[in-house]
Amino acid sequence: MTAVSDTSRYNRNDPWRTWPVEVRRFRNHSAGVFTVDLDFNDPDLGRKFNFAPGQFNMLYVPGVGEAAISIAGTTAAGLIQHTIRSVGNVTKAIEIGGNGMSLGLRGPFGRGWPLQTPTGSEGGLPFGLNGNLTKYGDIIIVAGGIGLAPLRSMVNHIATHREDYGVVSIVIGARTPDDLLYQEEYDVWRSRDIIVKCTVDRASPAWKGQIGVVTLLLDRLDIPRPDHTTLMTCGPEVMMRYAAKSALGRRIPEQQIFVTLERNMNCAIGLCGHCQFGPKFICKEGPVFRYNEVNALLRVQEL
Amino acid sequence: MAETYRIPKAQLHNLIELLRSDRYTVVGPKVEDDAVVYAEIFGMDDLPKGVRDAQEPGKYRVKQTGHENFFEFNVGPHSWKQFLFPPKTTVATGIREANRWTFSTPTEPQPRFAFLGVRACELAAIAIQDRIFLQGSYVDPVYKARRESVLIIAVNCTVAASTCFCTSMETGPKCRNGFDLALTEIDSGFVVESATELGNSFLMRLKTEDATERDIDEALVLEKRAVDQISKRLDTFDIRNMLLGNLEHPRWDDVANRCLSCTNCTMVCPTCFCSSVSEVVDLSGDNVQRQREWDSCFNLDFSYTANGIVRNDRRSRYRQWLTHKLASWHDQFDSSGCVGCGRCITWCPVGIDLTEEVAAIRNTPSSQRMLPVISPPASSCVLNKRAQE
Amino acid sequence: MISPEQRIATLSAMRRLVTLVDLSEDSMDKLAELASIRKCTEGTVLFSEGDHHDQLYFVVDGSLRLEMTTTQCGRQTILTVGSGDLLAWSAILGDGTMTSTAVVNEPSQLIAIVASDLKNELERDTVFGYEIMKVIAKSLSMRLLATRLQLLDLYHR
Numbered sequence: 001m002t003a004v005s006d007t008s009r010y011n012r013n014d015p016w017r018t019w020p021v022e023v024r025r026f027r028n029h030s031a032g033v034f035t036v037d038l039d040f041n042d043p044d045l046g047r048k049f050n051f052a053p054g055q056f057n058m059l060y061v062p063g064v065g066e067a068a069i070s071i072a073g074t075t076a077a078g079l080i081q082h083t084i085r086s087v088g089n090v091t092k093a094i095e096i097g098g099n100g101m102s103l104g105l106r107g108p109f110g111r112g113w114p115l116q117t118p119t120g121s122e123g124g125l126p127f128g129l130n131g132n133l134t135k136y137g138d139i140i141i142v143a144g145g146i147g148l149a150p151l152r153s154m155v156n157h158i159a160t161h162r163e164d165y166g167v168v169s170i171v172i173g174a175r176t177p178d179d180l181l182y183q184e185e186y187d188v189w190r191s192r193d194i195i196v197k198c199t200v201d202r203a204s205p206a207w208k209g210q211i212g213v214v215t216l217l218l219d220r221l222d223i224p225r226p227d228h229t230t231l232m233t234c235g236p237e238v239m240m241r242y243a244a245k246s247a248l249g250r251r252i253p254e255q256q257i258f259v260t261l262e263r264n265m266n267c268a269i270g271l272c273g274h275c276q277f278g279p280k281f282i283c284k285e286g287p288v289f290r291y292n293e294v295n296a297l298l299r300v301q302e303l
Numbered sequence: 304m305a306e307t308y309r310i311p312k313a314q315l316h317n318l319i320e321l322l323r324s325d326r327y328t329v330v331g332p333k334v335e336d337d338a339v340v341y342a343e344i345f346g347m348d349d350l351p352k353g354v355r356d357a358q359e360p361g362k363y364r365v366k367q368t369g370h371e372n373f374f375e376f377n378v379g380p381h382s383w384k385q386f387l388f389p390p391k392t393t394v395a396t397g398i399r400e401a402n403r404w405t406f407s408t409p410t411e412p413q414p415r416f417a418f419l420g421v422r423a424c425e426l427a428a429i430a431i432q433d434r435i436f437l438q439g440s441y442v443d444p445v446y447k448a449r450r451e452s453v454l455i456i457a458v459n460c461t462v463a464a465s466t467c468f469c470t471s472m473e474t475g476p477k478c479r480n481g482f483d484l485a486l487t488e489i490d491s492g493f494v495v496e497s498a499t500e501l502g503n504s505f506l507m508r509l510k511t512e513d514a515t516e517r518d519i520d521e522a523l524v525l526e527k528r529a530v531d532q533i534s535k536r537l538d539t540f541d542i543r544n545m546l547l548g549n550l551e552h553p554r555w556d557d558v559a560n561r562c563l564s565c566t567n568c569t570m571v572c573p574t575c576f577c578s579s580v581s582e583v584v585d586l587s588g589d590n591v592q593r594q595r596e597w598d599s600c601f602n603l604d605f606s607y608t609a610n611g612i613v614r615n616d617r618r619s620r621y622r623q624w625l626t627h628k629l630a631s632w633h634d635q636f637d638s639s640g641c642v643g644c645g646r647c648i649t650w651c652p653v654g655i656d657l658t659e660e661v662a663a664i665r666n667t668p669s670s671q672r673m674l675p676v677i678s679p680p681a682s683s684c685v686l687n688k689r690a691q692e
Numbered sequence: 693m694i695s696p697e698q699r700i701a702t703l704s705a706m707r708r709l710v711t712l713v714d715l716s717e718d719s720m721d722k723l724a725e726l727a728s729i730r731k732c733t734e735g736t737v738l739f740s741e742g743d744h745h746d747q748l749y750f751v752v753d754g755s756l757r758l759e760m761t762t763t764q765c766g767r768q769t770i771l772t773v774g775s776g777d778l779l780a781w782s783a784i785l786g787d788g789t790m791t792s793t794a795v796v797n798e799p800s801q802l803i804a805i806v807a808s809d810l811k812n813e814l815e816r817d818t819v820f821g822y823e824i825m826k827v828i829a830k831s832l833s834m835r836l837l838a839t840r841l842q843l844l845d846l847y848h849r
Contacts (some may be wrong), residue, residue: 015441016394016593018406041403062397062404062591063584087609102404104397145847175847201842203769208797210772211757213841219710219834220774236846242837264608266579269441272598273577274605276627279634284440300550302619
């Protein structure tokens, strides 16, 4: 029995099993930020790679090490997309390796975003467009910087199952206009009846859009049904805390706010101890967390 | 119901030989570098006959007293975790051919160990590591292979060190389960308790007699002596909430001034399991081994992220270790992470005693802010069902 | 004089603002007396940096940009404001001199309030004064937080 039909099934007893992948497409966004489309050398595997938006893979550069990178999406051809910021040895090596580079992949790992099961019973909330019942209610997504990457696959999931959701808005913040990721997709999302607003911290003279921190866009959003609204956010920790605070102020229930946390990730299987945040292993119980699970922990310095 | 027998002391040598001829690597206590360590044992002569140890915070001495006993000492700097969770092991390899990498995970058989001389606290530690490495979302294949084939001969302590506090952690000194054979050393031999088929199969090949009432009484007296010699206590009442409710207590600053962040405590602790994987490459660059090595939360870059080192001072690192060991472990593994063996106290170069640190915080609670008691259940975040299959 | 229909339109626009949600009915009515709706087209300069300006505004919808001028970089946009934001508070808090230039980015609807009239009313009716000051203080603190978050340069490498 040689070929394994999907990457997640074998993992429990052979968690270090690494799959060879190749960079099939390399796209630069701005300085040090790029997206790679990865191809499993086995077409069977690629087609059956199942992940939940919000999960991550460990990308491996032999001789250098592994890095935990959120899955930004898949292409129609079954390539796995990762948007990467080159900050350390592994990510820099991938940037230099570029198109055609041979890498290793382990994954997917972690808990993804909520409200995804097409036929799930959890999270069913009433009200939506035109007063019809929708499964998951209204959604607000707050993305900061490269935090948009793990949210992109969620937005695409929502767009594909649009009738399951009510009013959907995404507010996106970045440092400068060049740092706003996936700009060419915003109109596609808008065409799927998703409200998309973006802002930058510092503008170039050519920028005619919003300027200011992304939480301001959240403050200005219409939230007609806070009880039936779920907020998902990913970005710098400070930004997420204030997004959560703003959401609470708008009466979105604490258990309907979700954040993503990040710590040193070494094994991704909950056995090396590096990623602990208080009692939580970020690789197993995160990176997505319900805000009320972690807000007390977030207030402790150097935890 | 376990059966109790007695064997003359010399039969221990036969047991070791039987194990070795059955291709077990027998590891047990041995004196090396002025300490009782765990190493390969080839015969009874390797055992620390006549040895006693004296332990205090930051101090460990062995001395030869000339008595006739083989196990009249307590735990040393080694624990059995080095055999089940090796300090260095290859977890994966990669080969590059024509610019493409392929990867594999090791398939070589793991050594078969017989542990001779496992104390009650160590049995508890092995059970704790079983929960980590075998019962989580992912299984460690090296631990699993070694653990499944290990034969455990436990020893009931007849003395206690001043740093022992197994009674507070309810892990000893009496060995209750998790072993194949358990020995109590009396004057005329060993009282042997057999708990498994495997243990029986070896016992039956030795010259055994039924243990008499006198033998059993003698064993009980000696086992009680160990209990009576325990002087150290750790008050574990509500310890999880007490510690996690005092994360800003001034005591953390106090201990940070003494702690050297040397990692000794984590190295000697039988339950600590932190590790890191590093890359070992040959000269051609075409062959890579991924090696997992023991690491420690006291190492500065243990919590390194692109945004900086999270635990950037000794205060936060010591707090992490202690609160993990005694508090968060409950959230993660439904038990304490501490078995009361006292190694961390003995082997701390500056003699930090975690029972004292806990007492200091308990006696002067500084904050009312409590972390949530338990995490919400796993079903609170809905995963794509396909990804879970 | 402002017609009753205009008064009703102003009140209903004010009620939609999250910023004014804590005002009592009385204060809401009193404020509406001093307020009017203003519609602005793209490119309108509401006020200029350094000008003495006697109105303050709450944005109902649309978007405006705030610019400041430095010798080194000329005119720079430091912030865009939208629904719920307070503009030109210097009209009643400071000496009435504007600290930035406000230019309309997209067609916007504003609630305009005559600052000197408001100031008089705040002095005269201190209960009303306290409620309005609370609204202004809250807007200021939110703006300050936003400015700090901007300063933190959160996405820096």
